[in-house]
């Protein structure tokens with residue numbers, strides 16, 4: 001089979017690519033070709049795999065070529081992140097909405113009905129005076145996005161469902177929880193600090209936490225998130241319970257609880273590197289986010305959240321070691 005991952009050079013896209021290449025098959029079919037499309041260059045280990053084809057450039061410019069590519073399946077992950085979309089309205093429309101529409105048109109033009117999983121986000125949920133957000137956001141909660149990114153994700157979910165209804169693609173939508181711990185440097189996402197307050201202390205650096213310890217938010221490890229994307233791809237629409245978006249599993253945590261876990265795994269010195277310095281801009285954005293999520297449909301697919309936040313941190317530590325980055329990324333780890 002021939003698969004495409006858009007955003008295939010990104011945090012989750014590259015991880016998904018490595019997982020799929022290691023499995024060698026998806027939905028019972030051998031993966032012969034994996035196309036990684038991204039405006040950023042693909043990581044070297046992926047680019048060197050003989051099954052991988054790399055397409056580098058903006059997705060909008062690649063869709064004509066993709067129309068004739070003979071794709072059996074797509075994971076559509078390419079996206080500008082929330083902070084970027086707030087800062088640059090046109091960028092968000094182009095990268096998220098226009099690119100998704102062009103991709104769907106390319107798949108429609110080919111006439112082969114490829115399966116597609118779209119990575120939406122819990123950023124589709126928000127609070128409006130007419131529709132206050134429930135304390136626990138489940139699969140049935142009304143999405144009332146309060147950011148451009150959230151609106152773009154929600155519109156794309158509906159496009160994926162409608163192109164599927166028309167028989168052009170076989171699409172599924174999943175809403176990802178905030179994924180942590182993200183390696184590397186902070187990115188443009190307003191949620192970036194959720195990774196920063198773990199990653200930086202482990203690297204022996206100070207981290208600024210812009211919100212109070214009581215702030216609650218559902219999170220998931222990259223490993224569980226990728227497992228969710230694959231499971232939803234492989235499930236039938238009936239198993240998914242329809243084409244409406246599915247919340248992937250998340251661990252409902254507070255910032256204080258995350259730091260307790262950091263201390264349990266990495267010692268009190270690591271925790272002491274987190275400095276609380278309230279940033280009203282970020283705090284007010286986060287205030288409108290989901291505080292707790294439920295994920296009954298994902299559970300029915302056999303998907304489970306991470307067992308504990310300590311496990312999420314230990315997974316990150318194991319990933320750093322496997323990538324040979326312990327010297328820098330884990331400099332602050334006690335013992």
Ligand SMILES: NC(=O)c1ccc[n+]([C@@H]2O[C@H](COP(=O)([O-])OP(=O)(O)OC[C@H]3O[C@@H](n4cnc5c(N)ncnc54)[C@H](O)[C@@H]3O)[C@@H](O)[C@H]2O)c1
Nearest residue numbers: 007010011012038039058059077078079119121176178179
């Ligand atoms: N990481 C999270 O916490 C999280 C949470 C909810 C939803 N998601 C969604 O999951 C997907 C993957 O997230 P991620 O964390 O890997 O993000 P990421 O930023 O690491 O990866 C996204 C990739 O998309 C590429 N990209 C962006 N715009 C593009 C364009 N116009 N053309 C081509 N490539 C483009 C970027 O270069 C990047 O490599 C995204 O759709 C994101 O919205 C992520």
